[in-house]
Amino acid sequence: MTAFSLEPAQLAWCAELRALAAERLHPLADKGEPGHVNRALVAELGSLGLLGRLFTSGALDLCLMRESLAYACTEAETALALQGLGAHPVHAYGTEAQRAHWLPRVTAGTAIAAFALSEPGAGSDAAALELRAEADASRGGRSSDPSQGGRFADTPSLTVAPDGPARWRLTGEKCWISNAPEADFYTVFARTTPDAGARGVTVFLVPADRPGLTGRGLDMLSPHPIGALDFDAVPVTAGDVLGEVDRGFRVAMGTLNLFRPSVGAFAVGMAQAALDATLAHTAGRDAFGGKLRDLQAVSHQVAEMALRTEAARLMVHAAASAYDADAPDVPRRSAMAKLLATETAQYVVDRAVQLHGARALQRGHLLEHLYREVRAPRIYEGASEVQRGIIAKELYARQEAR
Known part of the structure; x- marks a missing residue:
C-alpha cells in the first residue's frame, strides 16, 4: 500500500465508522452540554473499541478514524482525539x-x-514554559510551621503525594x-531547570484530585471543553515523571508529530462534509431559471473545493505513512499536513457557507x-505560523546538510 491509495478493507472500515x-x-x-466533557459519548467510543485503537494502531489508522468520525460527528472525533x-x-x-x-481506563x-x-x-512556544517544578522543602515530612499556610499546617496528606514523598x-x-477542568488526569509539562529553554522541561502525570490543583472552564467558540488550571504547590514525585527529567520537550514533540497529521485528518473530514453538503444543495437549488x-461561477467554486480537499487528504496520508515508516522527515511532513489541511478546511467551509446563503448561518445547520x-x-497544536516556521527550519537544515 502506498500513501496515495487505500486498500478496500480500509475504505470499508471508513464507511463503517461514518455509519x-x-x-x-x-x-x-x-x-x-457544550463546553463540558460528554462522558456518555466517551464511554461509547470505548465500548466500540475505538479508544483502544489509539494505542495499537499507526498514524494512518488514526487519521482514517479522525476523518471518518469528523465527517458525521465532530464531537465524537474530538472526544477520541483528546483521549x-x-x-x-x-x-x-x-x-x-x-x-x-491509567490506560485501561482511558x-x-x-x-x-x-x-x-x-x-x-x-x-505554541513549548520552550518558554513558566510552570515551575521546584524542589520540595518538606520532602516527606509534615509541616508544623504556620508560615507555610493553614492549608498545609499539620496536614501530612498534603505534603505527601499518593505514591511517595513529594x-x-x-x-x-x-x-x-x-x-480541563473536568479531566481525571493531566500530562503536565513543567520547568524543572530554570533558564534552560527546551532542555529544562519535565512531564508529570498529575491526577485531577492532587491537592493544590484547581481549574475553571473557559467560554470559547469551540463547543468542546477548554479550561485553565491553577497549580498551587501541587506535590509530584519521581513516580509521576513521564520519560526523563529535563527531557520533556522530546515527549511534547513526539506526541505532536503523531497528532499533527491527524488534526489535518479532522480538518479533511469537516471539509468533505461541507463539500458533500454543497454538492447536494447546488444540485437541488433552483436559481435564475436552472439549478445553482x-x-x-458556482461549479468552478465547487471544483476548487474538491481539488483542495483531495490535495489535503493526500498530504495527510503521506505524512501519516512517513510517521509509520519512521522516516527522517516526519516533523516537516507533519507540519505541512496540518498546515495545508486546516487552512483548506477553513476555505472549503467558508465557501460552502457562501454558496448556501443565509440558511447556513442558522443555529443547528x-x-x-x-x-x-x-x-x-488552525491555532491548537501549533498555529499555522508555527507550522511554517517548522517547515522552513527543516528545509534549511536539510540544505545545509548536503
Missing part, C-alpha cells in the same frame, strides 16, 4: 505501573485524559487546555456547526 458516528455517536453528542493526545505520553513514555493504572472511556502544555505566555511542587498556570450548479468548529484547528 457508527451517524447512528450511535451523534445522538449521544446531541445530548451533551489520545492526553494519554499518548503515558502510553509512549510511562512506566509499567503508570500504563497499567480505553474503556471511564477516565478522561488531558494534554496540559499551553500557558498564558507560552502557547520531590517537586508545581506552581503556576496552564491555559487553553482541552478537557449550472452557474459557472450543519455548516453553522462546522463554521464554529473549523477555526480552532
Whole structure:
C-alpha cells in the first residue's frame, strides 16, 4: 500500500465508522452540554473499541478514524482525539505501573485524559514554559510551621503525594487546555531547570484530585471543553515523571508529530462534509431559471473545493505513512499536513457557507456547526505560523546538510 491509495478493507472500515458516528455517536453528542466533557459519548467510543485503537494502531489508522468520525460527528472525533493526545505520553513514555493504572481506563472511556502544555505566555512556544517544578522543602515530612499556610499546617496528606514523598511542587498556570477542568488526569509539562529553554522541561502525570490543583472552564467558540488550571504547590514525585527529567520537550514533540497529521485528518473530514453538503444543495437549488450548479461561477467554486480537499487528504496520508515508516522527515511532513489541511478546511467551509446563503448561518445547520468548529484547528497544536516556521527550519537544515 502506498500513501496515495487505500486498500478496500480500509475504505470499508471508513464507511463503517461514518455509519457508527451517524447512528450511535451523534445522538449521544446531541445530548451533551457544550463546553463540558460528554462522558456518555466517551464511554461509547470505548465500548466500540475505538479508544483502544489509539494505542495499537499507526498514524494512518488514526487519521482514517479522525476523518471518518469528523465527517458525521465532530464531537465524537474530538472526544477520541483528546483521549489520545492526553494519554499518548503515558502510553509512549510511562512506566509499567503508570500504563497499567491509567490506560485501561482511558480505553474503556471511564477516565478522561488531558494534554496540559499551553500557558498564558507560552502557547505554541513549548520552550518558554513558566510552570515551575521546584524542589520540595518538606520532602516527606509534615509541616508544623504556620508560615507555610493553614492549608498545609499539620496536614501530612498534603505534603505527601499518593505514591511517595513529594520531590517537586508545581506552581503556576496552564491555559487553553482541552478537557480541563473536568479531566481525571493531566500530562503536565513543567520547568524543572530554570533558564534552560527546551532542555529544562519535565512531564508529570498529575491526577485531577492532587491537592493544590484547581481549574475553571473557559467560554470559547469551540463547543468542546477548554479550561485553565491553577497549580498551587501541587506535590509530584519521581513516580509521576513521564520519560526523563529535563527531557520533556522530546515527549511534547513526539506526541505532536503523531497528532499533527491527524488534526489535518479532522480538518479533511469537516471539509468533505461541507463539500458533500454543497454538492447536494447546488444540485437541488433552483436559481435564475436552472439549478445553482449550472452557474459557472458556482461549479468552478465547487471544483476548487474538491481539488483542495483531495490535495489535503493526500498530504495527510503521506505524512501519516512517513510517521509509520519512521522516516527522517516526519516533523516537516507533519507540519505541512496540518498546515495545508486546516487552512483548506477553513476555505472549503467558508465557501460552502457562501454558496448556501443565509440558511447556513442558522443555529443547528450543519455548516453553522462546522463554521464554529473549523477555526480552532488552525491555532491548537501549533498555529499555522508555527507550522511554517517548522517547515522552513527543516528545509534549511536539510540544505545545509548536503
